[in-house]
Amino acid sequence: MTSVVIYTTPGFTASSWCTAFNQAAVHTFPAIASSPLPAGTVVLIHSGRSDWQTLVQQHSSKALVIVISQQLSITELQLALTLGGKGYMDAGSNSVNFVQAVNTVNSGALWIPASLLNQLNQFLSQVIPSQHSWQSFENRLSKREYEVASLARRGLSNKVIAESLFITERTVKQHLTATFAKLGIKDRLQLIMLL
Structure with missing residues (x-):
C-alpha cells in the first residue's frame, strides 16, 4: 500500500x-x-x-x-x-x-477537481494558442466517446455526464479511458490542452 x-x-x-x-x-x-x-x-x-x-x-x-x-x-x-x-x-x-x-x-x-476544470479550460484557451479545433478529433472517436469527451472538456463531472447522456458513470469512465488511449493522453487536463 x-x-x-x-x-x-x-x-x-x-x-x-x-x-x-x-x-x-x-x-x-x-x-x-x-x-x-x-x-x-x-x-x-x-x-x-x-x-x-x-x-x-x-x-x-x-x-x-x-x-x-x-x-x-x-x-x-x-x-x-x-x-x-x-x-x-x-x-x-x-x-x-x-x-x-x-x-x-x-x-x-x-x-x-471537476469544479475547477471549466475555469482552467478558459484560462488555458487564453494562454495556449489553439493548433487544432476540437472537431478535428471527432473522426478518431466513436460518436459516444466524442459526446462524453466534449462534456468532460467543459468540466462536468462523470455523474453529470452520465445523467446528461442517460448512461452509467461506469460507462462514462469506459468512454473516457478509450478516448484517452485513442488520443494518446492520460487525463482530463491533457484533453483540454490538446486544443
Missing part, C-alpha cells in the same frame, strides 16, 4: 483520510517531519499552512504531492501546479476521492 503523509494545519484532520488509506499508512504532521520519507510516498499538503508553498517545493522533487484546500480556487490550483504539485483537491473530500486522487497521481496523471 502507498504510504501517505499529510502535512495539515494544527487541529485539522478528516476521518476520510484514515478511511481512505488505512490508518496505519497515514502519518499527519503539524510540524515538518525530520526524517526522510519512504520512496513511493504520496504527500498531501494543506494550503492553510503558512509554509505550504515551501513544503510543495521541498517534496515535489522526491515525491508525488497533492495540495489539499478548504477553499478551492483557480489561483491556488495554478500555484500548486507551478510549484510541482501533481494534484489539488478539497481537504474535506470523501475517502473515495482521496483514493482516486492518489491512484491518479501514481499513474502519472494530474488530479484536478
Whole structure:
C-alpha cells in the first residue's frame, strides 16, 4: 500500500483520510517531519499552512504531492501546479476521492477537481494558442466517446455526464479511458490542452 503523509494545519484532520488509506499508512504532521520519507510516498499538503508553498517545493522533487484546500480556487490550483504539485483537491473530500486522487497521481496523471476544470479550460484557451479545433478529433472517436469527451472538456463531472447522456458513470469512465488511449493522453487536463 502507498504510504501517505499529510502535512495539515494544527487541529485539522478528516476521518476520510484514515478511511481512505488505512490508518496505519497515514502519518499527519503539524510540524515538518525530520526524517526522510519512504520512496513511493504520496504527500498531501494543506494550503492553510503558512509554509505550504515551501513544503510543495521541498517534496515535489522526491515525491508525488497533492495540495489539499478548504477553499478551492483557480489561483491556488495554478500555484500548486507551478510549484510541482501533481494534484489539488478539497481537504474535506470523501475517502473515495482521496483514493482516486492518489491512484491518479501514481499513474502519472494530474488530479484536478471537476469544479475547477471549466475555469482552467478558459484560462488555458487564453494562454495556449489553439493548433487544432476540437472537431478535428471527432473522426478518431466513436460518436459516444466524442459526446462524453466534449462534456468532460467543459468540466462536468462523470455523474453529470452520465445523467446528461442517460448512461452509467461506469460507462462514462469506459468512454473516457478509450478516448484517452485513442488520443494518446492520460487525463482530463491533457484533453483540454490538446486544443
